Amino acid sequence: MPFETIRKYLGYLHPVLTDWATRVTSLREITKNDVQDALEQRPGSTGRDLLSALRSLFQALKQERVIFRDPTRSVSLSTSERLPVPIPTDRLRGLIGRADTPMAKFVVALVAIHALGRRETRFLLLTDLDLARGRLTVRRDLRHTVYLDEVTHILASDWLRDRHQRWPLTANPYLLVSQQTVADDRLPPVSTMVMNDIFRPLGLTLSKLRQDRILDEARQTADPVHLMGVFGLAAETAMKYIDTAHPERRSTLWR
The missing domain is CATH 1.20.5 (Single alpha-helices involved in coiled-coils or other helix-helix interfaces)
Incomplete structure (x- = not known):
């Protein structure tokens, strides 16, 4: 592996x-x-x-014949997809401030404000961030431009300053780096575990926080195409958010 x-x-x-x-x-x-x-x-x-x-x-x-029976052999999980559930406001209040490092604050802002996904956040390149123009290029099937709000812009600047102070000579091309990735000759992106460790002290997962942000946007619009363009969602997923945000608009089946 x-x-x-x-x-x-x-x-x-x-x-x-x-x-x-x-x-x-x-x-x-x-x-x-x-x-x-x-x-x-x-x-x-x-x-x-x-x-x-x-x-x-x-x-x-x-x-390896260390055990004689596999207890997972007949275990299965339902693959049905649950509708997104909003996060209570009190759990979101002060969320960015509770993150403990400049990188963590920046990542939380990217997810909470702009609903970036785990993989696309991990694979952001330094060259994708244009602070002068307040833009961030996100690599999806079609490139998407995020226009940074004031808070995210400040946090991005803080992270770049911290990154340069801690690892001024690193050749790692990724926007997010860690002690492990700057020392790795392969110059990889940060791991999934690093991302999980950012959100674990906050009592939330990255995916739940992203879902909440998309659901909030869906409340403002009933247009699935808008969600597809802004968040890179598939049509079926976009409709799921629209249906959840506007249950009164769901079509009813003939009996």
């Missing part, structure tokens, strides 16, 4: 294995019910990612 995948899987597995270690002494003791309980505590995409990591772990252990 690529190192990035291994690292991502370990991030999902660590809290589950830590919890199991308080009750069992060997992974041979883990049952299907233990796996399902762990998944129920992590709904949505987090649960699906955890299940992938658990399957990889137990399949490898069985292949």
